[in-house]
Amino acid sequence: MNTYREFRRGFEDRRSLTQADIDQSLGTLRPATAPDTEKGIAPETLQSVREVLRQASEGVSATEAGVASGISRVTARRYLEHLVTVGQVDKDVRHSGPGRPEYEYRWLR
Structure with missing residues (x-):
């Protein structure tokens, strides 16, 4: 819930957005750390x-x-x-x- 709230705050009070602004806001929805194992490794x-x-x-x-x-x-x-x-x-x-x-x-x- 807090992550989505941070995402929404990234768009508040802005009339125009750049791609960097959008990427930064979307970054709040993604996990900050990489997974421990690669795909296909249980x-x-x-x-x-x-x-x-x-x-x-x-x-x-x-x-x-x-x-x-x-x-x-x-x-x-x-x-x-x-x-x-x-x-x-x-x-x-x-x-x-x-x-x-x-x-x-x-x-x-």
Whole structure:
């Protein structure tokens, strides 16, 4: 209610408005802080993947994180990559014999 009141006050006693005036008034309706997670990242699943990494004594692959979290490898990789982007996880290449190498993720904090 107070937010809307502030928004309305932005237009009181003004005969002409500039785009900057309108943007500033609309800004009072928007939250001032950014969301903690990006679109498509569920906080509960993110916490589950974090716990898997924290409890691991060595690096974890997306497949291993998925199995431990009860989610698919693809979903685990998306969450792991998010954690790399925000600087909580380190990513390195794991060579374990012939075939395609996989990424290994380690908790940094």
